[in-house]
Amino acid sequence: MLSFSLLTDANILQDPLDTKLFPGVGSNVKVHDGFRNAHALTAPKILAEVKSLVASKGAKSVTVIGHSLGGALAELDALYLSLNLPAGTSIRARTYGTPRVGNEAFATLLDSKIRDLKRINNRRDLIPIVPGRFLNFAHGEGEVHILGPGKAVSCSGADNSVDSQCQIKTVPTIFDGDIIDHLGPYEGIYIGTIYCS
Template identity: 55%
Template sequence: MPYESLLTDADFFLDTLDPSLFPGVPKGVKVHNGFGEAHKDTAQSVLSAVQTTLSQHQTSKVTLVGHSLGGALSLLDSIYLPLHLSTTPGDTKITYKTVVYGVSRVGNPAFANYVDQHVDLTRVNNDNDLIPIVPGRFLGFAHPNGEVHIQDDEKTWVGCPGG
């Protein structure tokens, strides 16, 4: 359905993370329920694909990348995967890097703080894009740190605090 991502974006109440997918994450960490449900639908497939890729390519580095809704899911996966994958088959510690583009706010301030403490994140936004400022902070949503803005000249990038 071509409008499925719009419906997911519009379903934006804060909800707790599924403890079976996010064991040990504090209960105060809440996320956009549409994003949480979409993540739940893909989590096992993503985990399986990453496990297969790590094994087949004998690597210990995972880079998560996404745009808009895909960025929100990548951000959730950047918390989810380390909880289920600690080492590669050769007992090498896995390292993660997450880069998201034009992502809206995914969770509450506790979520943003958790991401700041556990995720190597870069959030890239065009200074004129409205998507990264929704859902509003007045609804209890917050961004983690790691934001850079692409300026109007499309050549200049500036770092910004979370928000």
């Protein structure tokens, strides 16, 4: 039996964002259908909880974090929160081993709304290069590529395909990747059940 995340990841069609959840976003902004549908299942509840916490704590900033599918959902949540929280709320996103979430219009919109986004990729992890750019998927800015213990580079631009130290040049195809690198280490932390005892 396939897990929910595998079924979600496999649904790679692109659809526009739901304007009820993402007010004012044009139909040219398209995202992975599986990620979009998974996000819609929890978005209203997450927004209600975040609004409650922001109000009760007087918070002026919100941070979203996720790995893999969770990273894709964190990118969608960051955009969603930026459109639905009071103006002036600072949104920060940190994602690890995140696949491409949407088309270039989505990546551009995310970059314009979330100024503090870091996508951390580990060594030869193949997940950040899927779905492929040939399917009209794109990453935005903010890539940090871990090259090894204590060594990482910030990659300029969006989906940097020029710098030999960035993800696309390190892992040009899924056959050049290593799925074990998807699990870490990220700043010394491994993610995944194979590392649990």
